[in-house]
Amino acid sequence: MHPSQPSGLADTPPNPLYTVLAQIPVGRVITYGQLATLAGRPGAARWVGSQLRALPNDTQLPWHRVVAASGKISLPAGSDAAGKQRTRLEAEGIAFRNERIALAQYRWPRE
DNA sequence: TCTGTGACCGCGG
């Protein structure tokens, strides 16, 4: 941004999505829909996707713990981003089976 | 403005 702007000012409220996402523990995953609900926007799963897409490449947020409700990785199949997500999840002890998360208990509990 | 396009979801059929 331009230096005339008093950097990091709260003229734009923090995205609640990031707050929630930051609290997903290692070895657990959450779905786009659940994340939307927890962020105060039930039904807006697509919005979550667009927010994640906008994350900087070097973000500290655990974006890889967000998966589709079907248990599959939503990033384009074969892309390196998708491979990276799967690798990270497996490193956290999450098992895959035919391109989808194997066990339901890995998922973030329902409300 | 309107339309199309996604890191989506639930409900039916």
Next chain:
DNA sequence: ACCGCGGCCACAG
């Protein structure tokens, strides 16, 4: 288990 459909939200043309 797979599909189509309407609903959802932001963004590019």
